[in-house]
Amino acid sequence: MICPEVKEYKHIFGPVPSRRLGRSLGVDITPFKTCSYDCVYCQLGRTTEKSILRKEYSPASDVLEEIRAKLEESPAPDFITFSGSGEPTLHSRIGNIISGIKKITPIPIAVITNGSLLWMPEVRRALSGADVVLPSLDAGDEEMFQKINRPHTGVNFEKMLKGLNLFRKEYPGKIWLEVFLVRGVNDSETEVLKIASLMKDIRPDRIQINTVARPPADKSVRAVPLERLKKLAELAGAEVIAEYRKRHTIHQKTSQRSDVLAIIGRHPCSVEDIQEGLQITRDRSEKYLAELLREKSIIAEEVEGRVFYRMNVFKDKNKS
Numbered sequence: 571m572i573c574p575e576v577k578e579y580k581h582i583f584g585p586v587p588s589r590r591l592g593r594s595l596g597v598d599i600t601p602f603k604t605c606s607y608d609c610v611y612c613q614l615g616r617t618t619e620k621s622i623l624r625k626e627y628s629p630a631s632d633v634l635e636e637i638r639a640k641l642e643e644s645p646a647p648d649f650i651t652f653s654g655s656g657e658p659t660l661h662s663r664i665g666n667i668i669s670g671i672k673k674i675t676p677i678p679i680a681v682i683t684n685g686s687l688l689w690m691p692e693v694r695r696a697l698s699g700a701d702v703v704l705p706s707l708d709a710g711d712e713e714m715f716q717k718i719n720r721p722h723t724g725v726n727f728e729k730m731l732k733g734l735n736l737f738r739k740e741y742p743g744k745i746w747l748e749v750f751l752v753r754g755v756n757d758s759e760t761e762v763l764k765i766a767s768l769m770k771d772i773r774p775d776r777i778q779i780n781t782v783a784r785p786p787a788d789k790s791v792r793a794v795p796l797e798r799l800k801k802l803a804e805l806a807g808a809e810v811i812a813e814y815r816k817r818h819t820i821h822q823k824t825s826q827r828s829d830v831l832a833i834i835g836r837h838p839c840s841v842e843d844i845q846e847g848l849q850i851t852r853d854r855s856e857k858y859l860a861e862l863l864r865e866k867s868i869i870a871e872e873v874e875g876r877v878f879y880r881m882n883v884f885k886d887k888n889k890s
């Protein structure tokens with residue numbers, strides 16, 4: 571239930587500027603770091619609940635009510651996107667939520683997933699109503715899969731790959747496959763060619779190569795330099811996902827400090843991310859960030875000359 575005066579949302583955040591999806595309204599339906607993987611590059615830290623158990627983590631009706639309320643108060647986003655702090659296909663009613671959104675709005679729906687559960691027929695069915703599905707494939711074999719994605723014991727490389735192939739055969743929408751490369755881990759030409767050879771069967775509509783653009787929780791994880799990334803992308807017939815640069819002119823009056831905190835809680839953000847995602851002025855973004863820094867709700871970190879803000883996970887622990 572949303573309080574009409576305060577309008578603090580539990581299951582949605584943003585809109586956030588997305589490099590692939592424009593202004594994207596985030597839908598977060600699994601608890602923080604409940605995931606079937608524990609990727610070395612995850613921006614949210616180590617997975618605390620590694621699971622392949624599907625359940626209704628948040629009531630589908632509450633999620634739909636929040637989406638309806640948000641769309642009434644703000645300019646329409648470019649996409650409504652399932653993503654956030656855990657793996658969305660672990661939610662057993664994601665299919666119902668997708669069909670519920672379709673009844674409310676024609677805004678396209680995207681699902682960002684690690685793709686690990688697509689071998690389950692019920693997961694493939696649940697995603698059939700989405701307009702775009704963005705799964706991951708970061709490894710060309712079991713050894714690299716274990717090294718980079720550190721999956722739950724119930725998922726292995728063969729199973730995951732079979733799921734992706736079956737999904738391609740059944741799913742009528744667009745598949746944009748993301749390959750996340752980490753320097754010194756999976757960025758060799760041999761590894762990228764292995765991944766590329768698997769694309770022949772998966773036939774994604776787009777192959778998108780990504781690397782560390784925001785501070786990962788594990789500081790030893792490093793980005794692949796842009797020139798090398800471009801070379802590897804060419805090798806794989808892929809595109810490099812460019813940094814989001816689109817500018818918007820509408821200014822939203824309703825965004826509050828809680829919206830800023832909700833975005834930062836899902837992934838580290840720069841001041842520009844806040845400004846562009848929430849469509850508020852730079853002054854207002856900086857004011858909210860300064861307040862949140864003062865009260866130690868967030869911390870600032872510099873990565874390659876850019877400042878990013880992330881949740882201060884120690885705040886409450888320090889109090890006790």
Ligand code: SF4
Nearest residue numbers: 605607608609612684
């Ligand atoms: S799949 Fe996503 S949320 Fe899960 S560990 Fe990997 S990067 Fe983090």
